[in-house]
Amino acid sequence: MTATTPFRMKLRIQSIDALRGLVMIVMALDHIRDFFHFDAFKHNPLDLLYSPVDLFLTRWITHFCAPTFIFLTGISAYLYGLKHTKNELSKFLLTRGLWLIFLELTIIAFGWFFSLNIHAPILMVIWAIGISMVFLSLMIRLPYAAILITGLLIVFLHNLADGLQFTKGSLINNIWMVFHVQGYMPFNEHYGLYIFYPILPYLGLICVGYAFGKLFSPETEAQKRKNILLLIGSLSIILFIVLRYINLYGDPHPWEHQIAPRYTVLSFINCNKYPVSLLFALMTLGPAIMFLYFFEGVQNWFTNIMVTIGKVPMFYYIIHIYLIHILAFIFDKPNGSNPMGLVGTFHLWTVYLIWFGIVAALYLPCKWYGKYKAAHPEKWWLSYL
Secondary structure (H helix, E strand, C coil), X not given: CCCCCCHHHHHHHHHHHHHHHHHHHHHHHHHHHHHHECCCCCCCCCCCCCCCHHHHHHHHHHHHHHHHHHHHHHHHHHHHHHCCCHHHHHHHHHHHHHHHHHXXXXXXXXXXXXXXXXXXXXXXXXXXXXXXXXXXXXXXXXCHHHHHHHHHHHHHHHHHHCCCCCCCCCHHHHHXXXXXXXXXXXXXXXXXXXXXXXXXXXXXXXXXXXXXXXXXXXXXXXXXXXXXHHHHHHHHXXXXXXHHHHCCCCCCCCCCCCCCHHHHHHHHHCCCCCCCCHHHHHHHHHHHHHHHHHHCCCCCHHHHHHHHHHCCHHXXXXXXXXXXXXXXXXXXXXXXXXXXXXXCCECHHHHHHHHHHHHHHHHHHHHHHXXXXXXXXXXXXXXXX
């Protein structure tokens, strides 16, 4: 951001950073629950036969993070392209995407497990973001309309392939797992790969986000942009409610009436994340777009905190994983059957207190790093962290 950039453009960028920061903070809640909650990895927190409402919602609210972040990544790529050539943008997306995949398999994997899991690496959200950026580095060569249409077709139609199956162990099945089926992909009796985040819907979301970025270009008048944000956000939420109520398409798991109305509501909003279904995308991105509408031009203590974290998401992500795991290593009990090697010992209200403390502890380091990064634009490598 140069000194001559119009103030309204700064506010526009701030609304994106604020949403990204909010996503990062909410994301930390789920990671802290994984490490500290006494019931983590014993039961599915979205299991309506087991989970109380507060535990269900604690897990459910974090569903907004992954699709929103990849959507914002697409927006940011478009804005980056306004100041750079197609070749420069393509190179940045490609190298950044490959770097994220490398981080997922090394520094981030070690932060999660204190091991590199070389026998069975786990491809999680950073992998999904990275491979989506690699895909977008190729897609930006196409016309704008082609990118938008491709993204929408993937997001809206990929659930047609929910029932598609191939022979286990075959090459086509392994490829299909990467794109659309969560699970373990064995290479031999000693090595394999866990596909935790199938990537197909994310490829669509990053393309839609890239096309969405045009709304945030200087050529789009502020009020027109807000009107479009309100319209798209509202329609996404309405479309989610209508399609989910019909119960015919958009998610592999239909909702069902439960013994209590509150659990019927939970069943209604319990959409499939692995891979992200159409209804999951509408349910999460509709409110995210509404956030962009309401927070455009808003500057207060809340948005300032969100922006501070949102400007340095990878720095925050890596530090928060290591901090959470180190604290869990100190306070939790060893348990070899848990993927983290620990078993949580705290109730949910304590998890929320730990969440608040960790986010508060990370604020000043994020603020320092954000200022350092902005003060040293000549250090190109800072853009990769």
